Amino acid sequence: EITKEQQAFMKVIVDSYNRHQIPQDVTKKLLQEQYSAEENFILLTEMATSQVQVLVEFTKNIPGFLSLDHEDQIALLKGSAVEAMFLRSAQVLSTKMPNGHTEVLEERIRNSGISEEFMTPMFNFYKSIGKLHMVQEEQALLTAVTILTPDRPFVKDHPAVERLQEPMLEVLRKLCALHHPREPQYFARLLGRLTELRTLNHYHTEMLTSWRMNDQKFTPLLCEIWDVQ
Numbered sequence: 001e002i003t004k005e006q007q008a009f010m011k012v013i014v015d016s017y018n019r020h021q022i023p024q025d026v027t028k029k030l031l032q033e034q035y036s037a038e039e040n041f042i043l044l045t046e047m048a049t050s051q052v053q054v055l056v057e058f059t060k061n062i063p064g065f066l067s068l069d070h071e072d073q074i075a076l077l078k079g080s081a082v083e084a085m086f087l088r089s090a091q092v093l094s095t096k097m098p099n100g101h102t103e104v105l106e107e108r109i110r111n112s113g114i115s116e117e118f119m120t121p122m123f124n125f126y127k128s129i130g131k132l133h134m135v136q137e138e139q140a141l142l143t144a145v146t147i148l149t150p151d152r153p154f155v156k157d158h159p160a161v162e163r164l165q166e167p168m169l170e171v172l173r174k175l176c177a178l179h180h181p182r183e184p185q186y187f188a189r190l191l192g193r194l195t196e197l198r199t200l201n202h203y204h205t206e207m208l209t210s211w212r213m214n215d216q217k218f219t220p221l222l223c224e225i226w227d228v229q
């Protein structure tokens, strides 16, 4: 059912997804540093900064992305960074990482100055992603589909982005049928998570504002991608 060229197309994306991960020396700090809201925020900032760098490299390998208008490339990255990082952190939190990152990451997120009102929707999302038991190919494709969402703010050439997103949605649909044969609605549930991600964007904007109110500092890369400071 998945054609030869779709398989090759998918392999490029999945290999790039697996190749571009936060380096061990960064993630292992999650286990080492002591726990305080201050230290947790600093660590999470480092993780987010490193994750954005990883995201940019992954995105550059998505077939056709680099031939998009350059301003649209930036608009797509800025518009999807938070959602892609929710997907990535959801994967870490739901797959019981052997190195104990899961508990540690959750603990640090829960104690980093994020107000209670955002914890519920955030961790509901994490739970809903965990329940899907996505295979790695689905995670890679879903991240690529999220990045190539045409209706981000300031994207000029919508059709060009749609033309790149469509074949990825088609491969993702076939993957879902292949890996979850007894769940015909699995693909629809997966896309439903993308809708939930959009709502988390709004919560995240408020999280940034409350962090900034407490004079928390971000890195230049995060300031640039989130238009802060």
Ligand SMILES: CC(C)c1onc(-c2c(Cl)cccc2Cl)c1COc1ccc(-c2ccc3c(C(=O)O)c[nH]c3c2)cc1
Pocket: 021, 022, 027, 030, 041, 044, 045, 046, 047, 048, 051, 081, 082, 085, 086, 088, 089, 092, 101, 105, 109, 218, 222
């Ligand atoms: C600026 C800071 C405070 C911030 O603001 N909003 C959010 C934020 C939050 Cl708190 C939740 C969701 C999305 C965002 Cl942007 C964050 C923190 O963002 C991240 C991003 C990514 C990881 C992350 C990635 C990979 C791995 C990994 C592996 O690959 O092995 C093991 N551990 C990982 C951890 C953690 C935190």
